[in-house]
Amino acid sequence: MNNPRIRRYFPSVLLSVLLAALLILPAAADEGMWLFNRPPKDILQKRYGFTVTPEFMDHLRLASISFGGASGSFISPDGLVLTNHHVGRGAVQNLSTKDRDLMKTGFYARTRAEELKVPGMELRVLHAIEDVTDTVLGAEKPGMTPVEAADARQKVFAALEKETAETSGLRGVVVTLYSGGMYHLYKYKLHGDVRLVFAPEYLAAFFGGDPDNFTYPRYDLDICLFRIYENGQPFKSDHYIRWSAEGVAEGDLVLCSGHPGSTGRLLSTSQLEFLRDTSYPFNIANLTRRQAYMRAYAAKGEEEKRIADRNLFGIENSLKATTGYQSGLLDKTLMERKLREEEALRAEVRKNPELEKEFGSAWDEIAAAEKAYASFFKPLAFFDRANGFYTTYFTIARNLIRLAMEKPKPNADRLREFRDASLPSIERGILSPAPIYDEFEILKLGDSLTQLKEELAGMQEVKWILGDRSPRDVARELVTGTKLKDVEHRKKLMAGGLEAIFQCQDPMIKLALVVDPVSRGLRAKYEKQVEAVETRNGTLIAKAMFALKGTSIPPDATGSLRLSFGAVKGYIENGKKIPFQTTYAGLYEKSAKAGNKDPYELPESFLKKKAAVKMSTPINFVSTADSIGGNSGSPLVNRKGEFVGVLFDGNIQSLPTRFVYEDTVSRSVIVHAQGIIEALLKIYGAKPLVDEILGKK
Numbered sequence: 099m100n101n102p103r104i105r106r107y108f109p110s111v112l113l114s115v116l117l118a119a120l121l122i123l124p125a126a127a128d129e130g131m132w133l134f135n136r137p138p139k140d141i142l143q144k145r146y147g148f149t150v151t152p153e154f155m156d157h158l159r160l161a162s163i164s165f166g167g168a169s170g171s172f173i174s175p176d177g178l179v180l181t182n183h184h185v186g187r188g189a190v191q192n193l194s195t196k197d198r199d200l201m202k203t204g205f206y207a208r209t210r211a212e213e214l215k216v217p218g219m220e221l222r223v224l225h226a227i228e229d230v231t232d233t234v235l236g237a238e239k240p241g242m243t244p245v246e247a248a249d250a251r252q253k254v255f256a257a258l259e260k261e262t263a264e265t266s267g268l269r270g271v272v273v274t275l276y277s278g279g280m281y282h283l284y285k286y287k288l289h290g291d292v293r294l295v296f297a298p299e300y301l302a303a304f305f306g307g308d309p310d311n312f313t314y315p316r317y318d319l320d321i322c323l324f325r326i327y328e329n330g331q332p333f334k335s336d337h338y339i340r341w342s343a344e345g346v347a348e349g350d351l352v353l354c355s356g357h358p359g360s361t362g363r364l365l366s367t368s369q370l371e372f373l374r375d376t377s378y379p380f381n382i383a384n385l386t387r388r389q390a391y392m393r394a395y396a397a398k399g400e401e402e403k404r405i406a407d408r409n410l411f412g413i414e415n416s417l418k419a420t421t422g423y424q425s426g427l428l429d430k431t432l433m434e435r436k437l438r439e440e441e442a443l444r445a446e447v448r449k450n451p452e453l454e455k456e457f458g459s460a461w462d463e464i465a466a467a468e469k470a471y472a473s474f475f476k477p478l479a480f481f482d483r484a485n486g487f488y489t490t491y492f493t494i495a496r497n498l499i500r501l502a503m504e505k506p507k508p509n510a511d512r513l514r515e516f517r518d519a520s521l522p523s524i525e526r527g528i529l530s531p532a533p534i535y536d537e538f539e540i541l542k543l544g545d546s547l548t549q550l551k552e553e554l555a556g557m558q559e560v561k562w563i564l565g566d567r568s569p570r571d572v573a574r575e576l577v578t579g580t581k582l583k584d585v586e587h588r589k590k591l592m593a594g595g596l597e598a599i600f601q602c603q604d605p606m607i608k609l610a611l612v613v614d615p616v617s618r619g620l621r622a623k624y625e626k627q628v629e630a631v632e633t634r635n636g637t638l639i640a641k642a643m644f645a646l647k648g649t650s651i652p653p654d655a656t657g658s659l660r661l662s663f664g665a666v667k668g669y670i671e672n673g674k675k676i677p678f679q680t681t682y683a684g685l686y687e688k689s690a691k692a693g694n695k696d697p698y699e700l701p702e703s704f705l706k707k708k709a710a711v712k713m714s715t716p717i718n719f720v721s722t723a724d725s726i727g728g729n730s731g732s733p734l735v736n737r738k739g740e741f742v743g744v745l746f747d748g749n750i751q752s753l754p755t756r757f758v759y760e761d762t763v764s765r766s767v768i769v770h771a772q773g774i775i776e777a778l779l780k781i782y783g784a785k786p787l788v789d790e791i792l793g794k795k
Contacts, residue, residue, distance in 0.1 A: 269288050682776065
């Protein structure tokens with residue numbers, strides 16, 4: 099606590115009271131998704147006797163990969179990348195056809211020439227982190243309103259990201275931490291030439307299906323292997339994770355490097371109440387609706403099932419996760435704990451006039467912003483977040499018109515996702531040749547337009563879009579009338595800019611043009627009335643936390659690279675001991691008990707090669723390592739930095755840890771390194787691939 103201004107605000111009595119009442123320190127548990135440039139050295143040393151070195155952190159960072167919402171890692175010097183099957187399933191599905199369903203058959207490229215290039219995939223590796231807090235906060239001048247301060251910050255973001263691209267060729271992203279109390283500039287190397295190397299059959303990767311999702315014990319081979327190429331050759335890197343020959347034992351320390359998406363442990367109670375009362379109920383209802391009609395579509399036949407599965411897995415996974423998060427917020431004990439922690443801080447602030455003047459209104463202003471947010475949440479969700487226009491074609495159309503509108507503007511004045519640093523990714527997405535299936539798109543769009551009419555029938559824009567026509571008829575007209583399936587058509591529109599967009603008669607482009615003004619208006623309202631207020635006041639609350647314990651409490655997850663850690667450890671559930679690992683013997687036994695029927699059906703390859711498999715080989719294990727959605731595909735390493743597994747899930751008890759961590763029964767679920775090698779060798783005959791992974795090549 100070196101800042102004298104902050105010391106003046108926080109006398110020692112206040113510090114001791116708040117330290118006891120407000121903070122549950124991660125030193126007492128394996129809590130935390132830590133910044134790579136601020137690892138928990140003291141905690142790891144005290145709790146596990148493990149010394150973290152800069153070299154260890156740098157190597158693990160450069161071996162870790164962002165899959166854009168998920169994680170992965172390099173596991174060979176020739177650009178071989180490991181992640182989960184459910185992370186790579188979109189690529190597997192895009193490479194499949196009616197006559198060649200790689201989800202059903204699996205895929206193994208026995209030579210480099212057989213590796214399949216994945217359309218539209220872009221992977222990122224974090225090459226550097228720079229603390230730019232002083233630069234960003236320095237742009238906020240005394241007397242600025244929250245909106246003016248937000249505009250000033252965004253201009254700094256744009257300048258820093260542009261400078262990164264111009265000086266290094268890397269992708270710069272300014273990451274907001276501690277609700278605006280800290281800012282780091284992450285510099286990524288982008289890889290756009292990615293090829294599929296191996297994927298098991300879907301039945302093996304997602305054994306147990308949705309019923310077993312977010313459960314344990316599990317028996318899943320949830321892995322997928324890709325290779326990054328550069329200049330037509332496998333990408334060469336010294337930073338890859340070597341494979342462990344020893345596996346893990348109960349009690350072992352494991353470290354997890356991944357990209358956790360979002361946690362809410364530092365949110366105010368009013369923000370938690372907004373999630374509980376407004377956001378989560380809407381999302382759960384929306385996902386439930388989509389799940390129902392997609393299951394009905396999938397039941398029509400094998401091809402319909404193949405097409406629907408592209409979306410259905412993600413929807414069912416999100417539905418189960420969101421329901422789990424909501425269960426935490428509906429838990430009175432959890433909410434009372436969060437309220438007590440907040441009230442303890444507020445009570446002490448009120449005792450000190452200077453504290454009250456500086457920080458006293460922060461929570462009330464956030465609460466007012468959440469109330470305002472609730473008043474226009476649905477229009478924002480349906481228009482700006484496109485819940486009312488649920489089709490791939492609308493996404494392409496919107497990106498085309500916004501690219502044409504934003505690109506001519508000065509970089510700092512654009513919508514943030516269309517700044518120079520992000521344009522290559524936007525353009526790659528627009529021109530992706532990934533397949534689109536019109537009947538399925540009609541179904542999706544028709545239902546979302548129906549929902550739009552049900553929820554927002556009074557909005558003039560809804561009347562303009564639908565008129566007196568059936569939403570499903572409108573959807574069919576739009577999908578059958580658009581030419582956006584043709585990548586060359588998209589390319590011409592992108593090259594033609596705003597003139598080509600305005601002259602285009604494509605009905606999906608016309609729809610996106612009608613929707614865009616109201617979407618922008620709602621987005622601006624959100625940014626001014628909610629986001630700017632949350633950031634301004636979140637920064638004030640963060641100052642209090644920094645004054646108490648500096649950065650010994652990690653920031654909430656933001657999708658950026660983080661380090662977590664924990665022990666390999668089973669647990670007790672309803673009086674029954676749950677073992678720390680499962681084996682192939684358990685997998686075959688569970689399948690046999692179910693008569694090898696869905697969702698416990700094994701693929702033919704597993705049945706044919708059963709005699710070759712060593713049944714005692716572990717396939718999955720659990721750890722107390724802290725994780726959340728986005729950690730899927732994260733590598734787990736031992737004290738030597740060797741690969742021991744890949745994280746693919748958490749148990750159902752782990753979902754409320756989005757808000758309050760606990761490690762009594764909460765666990766991360768991991769595919770065991772030995773289980774991966776056993777399958778590759780004994781079931782798939784992939785010895786050359788195993789030799790590469792084990793460094794025997």
